[in-house]
Amino acid sequence: MTQAAGSDVSGLFRRSTPRGASTRWNERLPALLAAVATQATAALTASAIAEELVATLGARGAAVHFADGDERTLRLVASCNMPEAPAELFVFDSNGSEATEPAKCAARSRLLFLVSDDDEHDGTLFAVPLLSGSRLLGAITCELPVRLESRELASLDAMGVVFGALVDRARREDESRARAEWTSLVAHELHQPLNALSMHTTVLCAQGSRGDLTSSCRRIGDSVLRMNRLIGDLTDISLVELGKIRLMRLPTDIVALTRSLADGCGHAVGTIRVEAEGPIPELDLDAARMQQVLSNLFDNATKYSPAGSVVEVRIERRPSEVAVSVSNEGPTIDERRQARLFDRYYRADYSRTDGLGLGLYVSRGLAEVHGGTISVSSRDGLTTFSLVLPLPRGSAARPSVAACPEIPSSAAALAT
Numbered sequence: 001m002t003q004a005a006g007s008d009v010s011g012l013f014r015r016s017t018p019r020g021a022s023t024r025w026n027e028r029l030p031a032l033l034a035a036v037a038t039q040a041t042a043a044l045t046a047s048a049i050a051e052e053l054v055a056t057l058g059a060r061g062a063a064v065h066f067a068d069g070d071e072r073t074l075r076l077v078a079s080c081n082m083p084e085a086p087a088e089l090f091v092f093d094s095n096g097s098e099a100t101e102p103a104k105c106a107a108r109s110r111l112l113f114l115v116s117d118d119d120e121h122d123g124t125l126f127a128v129p130l131l132s133g134s135r136l137l138g139a140i141t142c143e144l145p146v147r148l149e150s151r152e153l154a155s156l157d158a159m160g161v162v163f164g165a166l167v168d169r170a171r172r173e174d175e176s177r178a179r180a181e182w183t184s185l186v187a188h189e190l191h192q193p194l195n196a197l198s199m200h201t202t203v204l205c206a207q208g209s210r211g212d213l214t215s216s217c218r219r220i221g222d223s224v225l226r227m228n229r230l231i232g233d234l235t236d237i238s239l240v241e242l243g244k245i246r247l248m249r250l251p252t253d254i255v256a257l258t259r260s261l262a263d264g265c266g267h268a269v270g271t272i273r274v275e276a277e278g279p280i281p282e283l284d285l286d287a288a289r290m291q292q293v294l295s296n297l298f299d300n301a302t303k304y305s306p307a308g309s310v311v312e313v314r315i316e317r318r319p320s321e322v323a324v325s326v327s328n329e330g331p332t333i334d335e336r337r338q339a340r341l342f343d344r345y346y347r348a349d350y351s352r353t354d355g356l357g358l359g360l361y362v363s364r365g366l367a368e369v370h371g372g373t374i375s376v377s378s379r380d381g382l383t384t385f386s387l388v389l390p391l392p393r394g395s396a397a398r399p400s401v402a403a404c405p406e407i408p409s410s411a412a413a414l415a416t
Contacts, residue, residue, distance in 0.1 A: 032056040036163065042066070042170040046078035049140060049163055054080045059142050060123065064130075065089065065103050066138040066167075074107055074139060085141060102127030103139040110136065112156050114148075124148050128160035132168035190231050198224045233358040236292075240365030247286040247369060254322060254389070255280050255315055257287060261294050262313060272298055277316040284392045289366050293374075294324070296359040297385050301328035304383070317391075321372075324387040333378035341376055 032052045039045040046064040053062040061082035065074035074089040089104045105113040106127035115125040124144040130137040140163060148156075201224065205217040239245045255276045262272035301311045305328040312327045333341070340346045342364045360374070367374045372389040 033162075036166055039166075039170060040173070042167055042174050043077055045167055045170040046138075049166075050078040050080040050082075053140075053142050057142075057144075059144055062140065062142040063103070064138060064140055065107075067091075067107065067130075067136045071107075071136040074103055077138075082141065082143070103141045106160075107136055107139045112153065112160070114153065114156070126156055128156050130160055130164040130167050132164050135168075137164055137167050137171070190227075194224055194227055194231070198228075233362055236358075236362045236365070240362065240369075245289075245366065245369045247289060249284045249286055251282040251392075252285040252287050252290070253280075254283050254285070254290070254324065257285075257290060258294060258313060258315060258324065261291055262298065272302070272311045272313060274313040274315070277314065280315055280317055280322055281391060283322060283389055285370060285389070290370070293363045293366050293387065294326075296363045297326045297374075297387065300359060300385070301326050301383075304328065304330040306330060318388075321388050321390050324389070325384050326387075327382060327384040329381055330383060332381055333376070333383055338376050338378060342374065 035052050036045060036048045039048050046066065050062040050064050053059045059081075061080060063079040063082045063085035064077055065085075066077050067074055072091050074091060076085055076087045079085045086101060086103075089101055089107075091104060091107045102113045102115060102125060106129045110129050110131065113127045123146055125141075126144075127139050127141045129139050140160065198221065201217050201220045205221065236245075255274070259274045262274050298311065298313075305311060309329045312325075314325045314327070316323050316325075342360050344358065344361045346361075364374045367387060367389070370389055372387065374388075375386050377384050377386070
């Protein structure tokens with residue numbers, strides 16, 4: 001057994017291919033990494049690793065095991081030309097014929113395990129752990145047709161680090177995809193009973209003559225609307241995380257859109273004042289989705305502002321973008337909480353029970369699918385959220401003069 005560490009991958013790859021193939025291998029190295037990096041799931045990533053090690057590296061065979069959550073069991077997820085690879089390995093079980101299995105030894109030690117110079121293998125059989133920081137994700141077993149020199153062993157460790165990072169990323173995407181699909185399913189199932197409740201409440205309100213009955217119906221209706229908004233947010237986060245947000249872009253007057261929304265908010269806390277600095281070009285936006293972003297920013301600003309204060313909205317053109325800043329007076333948000341404001345389900349003030357803490361998370365996702373960003377700064381009792389959106393090409397001399405397009409209802413905006 002040999003243990004080594006290092007980072008030079010290309011030297012191993014050149015040495016592992018037949019003589020005269022080094023130039024061809026160097027040209028194919030980026031393609032190997034790209035083939036593995038572009039896989040959509042962790043299972044496909046593992047299959048690509050095994051197949052590409054054989055096809056591109058020239059290995060005789062390769063296998064990939066993934067570790068369970070407790071890092072005590074390895075399970076085979078992909079194999080190419082290595083039928084003898086065990087389906088399951090117990091990392092810390094030192095008994096039986098699997099005691100010296102390369103994948104198991106590499107996982108247990110978190111280091112390269114190398115088998116060479118024996119009668120059974122005329123090349124190099126090795127295993128490297130798949131690592132992400134201190135976490136064990138699995139192990140790669142591979143057999144090369146050549147013997148390696150000691151200076152080349154460092155490359156093997158690098159393979160575990162590089163492929164470990166790719167596997168970790170794919171696993172995270174798997175978890176995010178599963179969570180988003182589950183959220184979308186739950187939101188869909190909740191819509192139907194709420195729609196029925198809303199319809200019957202409307203009928204009761206229309207038919208009722210008693211004041212107390214009418215008041216109760218209205219409270220029920222308000223609760224149904226609030227629940228539908230929450231379900232809409234859940235639907236949106238699943239669309240954002242699955243990358244399925246569909247935009248209907250049209251040339252949009254961002255100034256008129258912002259002013260129209262500010263005038264219609266009717267917040268009791270005070271007014272929302274909108275100022276535009278100079279002519280602002282039209283932007284290619286989905287007006288309904290951008291209304292949703294701005295509404296979330298306005299709601300957030302007014303929610304944390306003192307009574308009677310004014311929320312200042314400033315729109316300015318920059319060389320290649322337009323910035324919309326929403327500023328409000330109120331408690332200063334420390335840097336630690338600022339970093340988490342756009343996280344899913346996070347609320348800066350948990351004493352407030354309204355909402356799930358999804359508004360800013362959804363807004364950031366909608367801004368990003370428009371090619372923009374949202375950021376926050378807070379100091380000396382003034383908090384500012386900045387929405388930055390890219391200018392369309394060829395808009396240098398095209399000031400905004402069109403009226404704000406008609407904005408669909410929130411129910412229509414959520415339809416996909």
